[in-house]
Amino acid sequence: MALASGQRVRRAAVKLFATRGFHGTGIRDLARAAKLSSASLYHYMGTKEDLLADIMRDCLRDLITAATETLDGVQDPRERVIRLVTLHVRTHATQPEETRIVDNEIHVLSPNAQRSVIALRDEYERLWTQAIADGLAQGVFRTTQPAVTRIALLEMCNGVARWYSPRGQLSLDELGAHFAELALRGLGACPHGCTEGRSGGE
Amino acid sequence: MALASGQRVRRAAVKLFATRGFHGTGIRDLARAAKLSSASLYHYMGTKEDLLADIMRDCLRDLITAATETLDGVQDPRERVIRLVTLHVRTHATQPEETRIVDNEIHVLSPNAQRSVIALRDEYERLWTQAIADGLAQGVFRTTQPAVTRIALLEMCNGVARWYSPRGQLSLDELGAHFAELALRGLGACPHGCTEGRSGGE
Amino acid sequence: MALASGQRVRRAAVKLFATRGFHGTGIRDLARAAKLSSASLYHYMGTKEDLLADIMRDCLRDLITAATETLDGVQDPRERVIRLVTLHVRTHATQPEETRIVDNEIHVLSPNAQRSVIALRDEYERLWTQAIADGLAQGVFRTTQPAVTRIALLEMCNGVARWYSPRGQLSLDELGAHFAELALRGLGACPHGCTEGRSGGE
Amino acid sequence: MALASGQRVRRAAVKLFATRGFHGTGIRDLARAAKLSSASLYHYMGTKEDLLADIMRDCLRDLITAATETLDGVQDPRERVIRLVTLHVRTHATQPEETRIVDNEIHVLSPNAQRSVIALRDEYERLWTQAIADGLAQGVFRTTQPAVTRIALLEMCNGVARWYSPRGQLSLDELGAHFAELALRGLGACPHGCTEGRSGGE
DNA sequence: CATGAATGAGGCTTCATTCAT
DNA sequence: AATGAATGAAGCCTCATTCAT
Numbered sequence: 001m002a003l004a005s006g007q008r009v010r011r012a013a014v015k016l017f018a019t020r021g022f023h024g025t026g027i028r029d030l031a032r033a034a035k036l037s038s039a040s041l042y043h044y045m046g047t048k049e050d051l052l053a054d055i056m057r058d059c060l061r062d063l064i065t066a067a068t069e070t071l072d073g074v075q076d077p078r079e080r081v082i083r084l085v086t087l088h089v090r091t092h093a094t095q096p097e098e099t100r101i102v103d104n105e106i107h108v109l110s111p112n113a114q115r116s117v118i119a120l121r122d123e124y125e126r127l128w129t130q131a132i133a134d135g136l137a138q139g140v141f142r143t144t145q146p147a148v149t150r151i152a153l154l155e156m157c158n159g160v161a162r163w164y165s166p167r168g169q170l171s172l173d174e175l176g177a178h179f180a181e182l183a184l185r186g187l188g189a190c191p192h193g194c195t196e197g198r199s200g201g202e
Numbered sequence: 203m204a205l206a207s208g209q210r211v212r213r214a215a216v217k218l219f220a221t222r223g224f225h226g227t228g229i230r231d232l233a234r235a236a237k238l239s240s241a242s243l244y245h246y247m248g249t250k251e252d253l254l255a256d257i258m259r260d261c262l263r264d265l266i267t268a269a270t271e272t273l274d275g276v277q278d279p280r281e282r283v284i285r286l287v288t289l290h291v292r293t294h295a296t297q298p299e300e301t302r303i304v305d306n307e308i309h310v311l312s313p314n315a316q317r318s319v320i321a322l323r324d325e326y327e328r329l330w331t332q333a334i335a336d337g338l339a340q341g342v343f344r345t346t347q348p349a350v351t352r353i354a355l356l357e358m359c360n361g362v363a364r365w366y367s368p369r370g371q372l373s374l375d376e377l378g379a380h381f382a383e384l385a386l387r388g389l390g391a392c393p394h395g396c397t398e399g400r401s402g403g404e
Numbered sequence: 405m406a407l408a409s410g411q412r413v414r415r416a417a418v419k420l421f422a423t424r425g426f427h428g429t430g431i432r433d434l435a436r437a438a439k440l441s442s443a444s445l446y447h448y449m450g451t452k453e454d455l456l457a458d459i460m461r462d463c464l465r466d467l468i469t470a471a472t473e474t475l476d477g478v479q480d481p482r483e484r485v486i487r488l489v490t491l492h493v494r495t496h497a498t499q500p501e502e503t504r505i506v507d508n509e510i511h512v513l514s515p516n517a518q519r520s521v522i523a524l525r526d527e528y529e530r531l532w533t534q535a536i537a538d539g540l541a542q543g544v545f546r547t548t549q550p551a552v553t554r555i556a557l558l559e560m561c562n563g564v565a566r567w568y569s570p571r572g573q574l575s576l577d578e579l580g581a582h583f584a585e586l587a588l589r590g591l592g593a594c595p596h597g598c599t600e601g602r603s604g605g606e
Numbered sequence: 607m608a609l610a611s612g613q614r615v616r617r618a619a620v621k622l623f624a625t626r627g628f629h630g631t632g633i634r635d636l637a638r639a640a641k642l643s644s645a646s647l648y649h650y651m652g653t654k655e656d657l658l659a660d661i662m663r664d665c666l667r668d669l670i671t672a673a674t675e676t677l678d679g680v681q682d683p684r685e686r687v688i689r690l691v692t693l694h695v696r697t698h699a700t701q702p703e704e705t706r707i708v709d710n711e712i713h714v715l716s717p718n719a720q721r722s723v724i725a726l727r728d729e730y731e732r733l734w735t736q737a738i739a740d741g742l743a744q745g746v747f748r749t750t751q752p753a754v755t756r757i758a759l760l761e762m763c764n765g766v767a768r769w770y771s772p773r774g775q776l777s778l779d780e781l782g783a784h785f786a787e788l789a790l791r792g793l794g795a796c797p798h799g800c801t802e803g804r805s806g807g808e
Numbered sequence: 809c810a811t812g813a814a815t816g817a818g819g820c821t822t823c824a825t826t827c828a829t
Numbered sequence: 830a831a832t833g834a835a836t837g838a839a840g841c842c843t844c845a846t847t848c849a850t
Contacts, residue, residue: 005813023225024310027841037815039843048841104306108226145380148372152384155361156354163353170350178347182354185387207830229824239832241826250824409809427629428714431845441811443847452845508710512630549784552776556788559765560758567757574754582751586758589791611834633820643836645822654820 006044008034013051018097022052022108052105053113059098060120063091067127077135078189084128085183086176088157093172096161103158128154135187142188153183208246210236215253220299224254224310254307255315261300262322265293269329279337280391286330287385288378290359295374298363305360330356337389344390355385410448412438417455422501426456426512456509457517463502464524467495471531481539482593488532489587490580492561497576500565507562532558539591546592557587612650614640619657624703628658628714658711659719665704666726669697673733683741684795690734691789692782694763699778702767709764734760741793748794759789 003011012033016025027048031038045051070083092099106117128150135141143149157179164175205213214235218227229250233240247253272285294301308319330352337343345351359381366377407415416437420429431452435442449455474487496503510521532554539545547553561583568579609617618639622631633654637644651657676689698705712723734756741747749755763785770781 019309021223021225021310023223026839028839038841039816040814042842043813107221108223145372148377148380149384151365152358152361152381155364156358159354159357159360162357170347175350178350179354182351182388185390186384188387228822230822238830240824241833242831244825245830423713425627425629425714427627430843432843442845443812444810446846447809511625512627549776552781552784553788555769556762556765556785559768560762562765563758563761566761574751579754582754583758586755586792589794590788592791632818634818644820645837646835648821649834 005034005036005040009036009041009044009051010055013045014055014097014101017052017055017105018100022048022101022105049108049110049113052101053109053117055098056102056106056109056117057120059095059102060117060124063087064120064124064127066091067124071127071131077131077138077140078184080131081128081135081183081187081189082180084131085153085157085180088154089160089176089179090172092158092161093164093166093175096164099158099161103161125150125154132187135189140189143186149186153186156182207236207238207242211238211243211246211253212257215247216257216299216303219254219257219307220302224250224307251310251312251315254303255311255319257300258304258308258311258319259322261297261304262319262326265289266322266326266329268293269326273329273333279333279340279342280386282333283330283337283385283389283391284382286333287355287359287382290356291362291378291381292374294360294363295366295368295377298366301360301363305363327352327356334389337391342391345388351388355388358384409438409440409444413440413445413448413455414459417449418459418501418505421456421459421509422504426452426509453512453514453517456505457513457521459502460506460510460513460521461524463499463506464521464528467491468524468528468531470495471528475531475535481535481542481544482588484535485532485539485587485591485593486584488535489557489561489584492558493564493580493583494576496562496565497568497570497579500568503562503565507565529554529558536591539593544593547590553590557590560586611640611642611646615642615647615650615657616661619651620661620703620707623658623661623711624706628654628707628711655714655716655719658707659715659723661704662708662712662715662723663726665701665708666723666730669693670726670730670733672697673730677733677737683737683744683746684790686737687734687741687789687793687795688786690737691759691763691786694760695766695782695785696778698764698767699770699772699781702770705764705767709767731756731760738793741795746795749792755792759792762788 009030012030013025016029016033020029027038027041030048031041034041045054066087067084070087071080074080074083102117102121106114106121109117129147132141132146132150136143136146160175160179164170166172170178211232214232215227218231218235222231229240229243232250233243236243247256268289269286272289273282276282276285304319304323308316308323311319331349334343334348334352338345338348362377362381366372368374372380413434416434417429420433420437424433431442431445434452435445438445449458470491471488474491475484478484478487506521506525510518510525513521533551536545536550536554540547540550564579564583568574570576574582615636618636619631622635622639626635633644633647636654637647640647651660672693673690676693677686680686680689708723708727712720712727715723735753738747738752738756742749742752766781766785770776772778776784
């Protein structure tokens with residue numbers, strides 16, 4: 001069965017918003033890509049901005065759900081950072097369009113929509129903040145600038161959506177592992193259990 | 203003395219392109235911000251796209267010039283990375299608008315303009331590539347993914363333009379130092395001179 | 405029992421055409437007010453214009469019927485004018501929406517529909533013309549401009565639909581009586597039987 | 607010299623808004639009538655609604671100015687009513703388009719614009735209210751419903767804009783005189799100086 | 809009886825740009 | 830150096846209507 005029209009609109013929007021930007025994407029471009037008349041678009045969306053905000057919120061909600069699941073029951077802060085980075089990088093590598101939209105187009109939203117998106121983003125980043133804080137409290141991480149480091153690492157990982165290609169030499173697993181290592185290094189955590197002899201290691 | 207009109211156009215464009223994006227900035231917005239009529243803008247620019255490309259190229263040329271100067275005569279790869287990161291971060295912190303334009307709006311340029319900008323960007327990044335390659339060759343850096351690491355670090359540093367505020371707690375020097383340390387860690391170079399006994403350290 | 409859908413469409417159209425005008429009322433507005441989908445509207449009407457014309461014609465036909473009834477057997481021109489004015493005013497006061505539509509939206513009809521509505525309006529106004537002519541012929545009215553006076557009085561009475569509120573101080577009977585008096589005065593007929601002793605009067 | 611573009615826009619708007627209504631007039635219709643592209647219209651107006659509101663306000667301001675002038679120094683309430691009616695009728699006869707717009711399209715304005723127009727209309731109608739009140743106080747008029755009568759007379763006079771033709775049999779002076787007489791009759795003022803012997807007549 | 813899907817045409821407004829002055 | 834006037838194209842969105850289900 002052919003893809004439903006509503007799905008086609010969403011796909012087209014994701015692709016175009018990601019490649020040309022929100023303001024660079026016209027309603028006619030969307031219609032053409034979705035194989036609908038521009039009038040018909042409006043059966044499947046509110047305004048163009050609503051469509052954008054929906055894409056962003058869905059993407060962030062999925063990310064939060066996946067992060068919550070992957071962290072479930074994991075105590076060690078290093079492992080939590082590893083899992084967060086791995087998920088984050090994997091998501092940005094496999095869904096570069098959605099994530100680029102979230103990362104680049106927040107500022108075009110009107111205040112209300114922006115608030116709702118930022119709330120989700122903050123909810124997600126709190127998982128990072130908490131893992132880092134725990135690691136510092138446990139002496140597993142060493143950095144004098146946890147906040148700056150967190151945001152630096154996030155930006156680094158976000159960048160994946162801008163350059164990673166599945167046709168490159170790096171597999172998704174290798175990519176995730178490498179970034180996890182970069183993150184741990186940045187946080188001052190020796191990957192080989194540098195806290196042995198302290199509280200018993202992991 | 204009042205700022206010359208041409209300067210006002212440039213300043214307005216930098217601010218608006220950075221905050222609203224190229225497609226989100228209208229010629230009327232530019233005119234209003236430059237305190238000119240929209241017709242008068244065209245005494246100081248070619249097309250809107252020309253204005254964008256000029257901003258990008260100037261920014262990149264300045265960066266290349268500054269990088270070349272700061273690297274002049276410096277042999278040690280660690281020091282070169284430190285200086286590159288410091289300059290890069292400082293530039294992104296003090297000129298966040300110009301750098302964000304370079305980082306975000308390349309895709310709106312027409313092929314020709316895009317080529318000229320990308321050529322400059324590549325020229326600049328070669329300085330990073332070379333420093334890292336030298337460090338690896340000298341055994342000063344340890345990473346299995348130099349290319350990925352380079353781009354990851356660049357993205358991390360680019361991010362500074364998106365969040366750094368001079369009104370925050372971090373001074374420009376502290377910011378640069380912290381990022382330099384993150385970079386060295388990411389490249390596997392112990393900050394305290396891990397190659398002591400080799401070539402004498404820094 | 406719930407109001408039938410067809411009735412709801414008619415009521416919605418009357419209300420919306422009267423308050424927003426024909427061109428100011430969208431098919432979606434009608435659908436929403438009638439609690440139907442816009443497609444379903446078309447089970448109960450022809451085009452939007454047909455709906456408008458039907459409302460107008462029904463309103464005028466009702467008015468003609470009522471006027472004919474109330475004039476039945478009445479000979480005295482003053483009494484006929486009184487009854488016409490009273491009915492006209494009462495109709496405009498109790499059905500301000502329908503009458504405003506008739507008075508304001510004739511010009512949006514296409515030529516054919518317009519003709520049919522104007523024919524009914526003319527048929528109705530002939531009752532006024534005739535009463536006034538008879539009054540003049542009998543010396544009961546005195547005016548040098550019967551045609552102008554007729555139309556002036558009609559406009560005056562039409563206005564009732566624009567301002568009368570049942571929540572005001574004036575009852576419907578008082579309203580009718582006052583306008584009847586205004587009409588008789590305008591026609592030069594003393595309300596208290598000024599022609600007694602002439603041709604017998606009433 | 608050809609009519610300036612701005613003037614042409616105004617004229618076109620007056621004609622079209624009056625004959626087709628605001629919602630029945632498209633921006634393209636305006637452009638065609640003004641011999642401009644639809645984009646060029648926007649050099650001479652704000653929004654379409656601004657154009658409408660400007661027309662209304664100008665019309666009402668002119669009317670207020672003229673009414674104030676014509677009443678200047680006139681004490682007798684009958685004479686004031688005569689002058690108000692004459693001016694009102696003459697204005698509606700000679701500028702039927704502007705006045706019809708004022709009378710018919712107020713409801714399409716957004717709340718703010720509507721307020722400003724209604725304020726002017728009220729300012730004008732106060733002149734009527736005052737004249738009638740003075741006449742009642744002086745015993746020159748006799749009516750139990752001054753407010754209703756005022757609005758009835760106004761509606762009657764407004765109607766002139768809907769039907770009067772300069773090509774008809776009635777001159778402007780005759781028209782004004784006839785309506786003035788209708789108004790005085792409606793207010794219960796004998797035209798021949800019914801208050802002789804009271805305060806010395808007019 | 810009712811509607812979701814669909815659309816060509818058009819709604820109002822702004823776009824970037826040019827040119828005569 | 831500066832701008833008012835002008836515009837074709839395009840911006841986002843809604844219009845009234847049809848039709849298969």
